Amino acid sequence: MNLLLKQQMLLMIRALYFCMENKWSEIGKEFNISPAQQHILFLLSTNNNELTPTKIGELGCWHPSTVTRLLKRLEKSRFILVKTNKNQPRFKIVSxxxxxxxxxxxxxxxxxxxxQFPLDMRHLSEMRFYVF
Structure with missing residues (x-):
């Protein structure tokens, strides 16, 4: 893949990300929960409602201190529970x-x-896909 194509792809991905981030931020203000906190709830819902803080950091691309800060706020709001792992007391489980x-x-x-979130995709539902 040539450099120009890679640059254009990166710019398109970044533009979509910023568009989505702005929408999630607007929704977050309405519900008093940040986009990052929303993302943690989504990660838990798609991972059998159990993750370690380390795994949350990996999936969210966050530094461990950021994960700790986010989890404390979610726990204070009573949206998550952080328990000690029974098999490995040094590790925590978030649900x-x-x-x-x-x-x-x-x-x-x-x-x-x-x-139209994250962008207008209504036309995609009208497309027909054929398998050859």
């Missing part, structure tokens, strides 16, 4: 509480109603 699941459901319900 979503019922309140966290409800908050995530509210966020997802809001996004479902936004036809």
């Amino acid at each position: 979503m509480t019922n309140a966290g699941k409800e908050k995530l459901e509210q966020l997802l319900d809001t996004v479902k109603l936004m036809e």
Whole structure:
């Protein structure tokens, strides 16, 4: 792949990311939860509702101190529970509480109603794909 194509691809990905980040930020203000906190709830929901802080950091591309700060705020809001791993006491397990699941459901319900989030993709549902 030539350099110009790589640069254009990177710019397109960054533009989509910033568009999505702005939308998640707007939604976050409405529900009083940051995009990063929303992302943690989503990560938990897609990983059997159990992750270690280390794994959350890997999946979210965050420094361990950032994960700790985010988890403390989510725990204070009672959206997550952080427990000590019974098999390995040095390790913690993070899971979503019922309140966290409800908050995530509210966020997802809001996004479902936004036809143009993260961008207008309505035309894609009209496309036909053929397998040869």
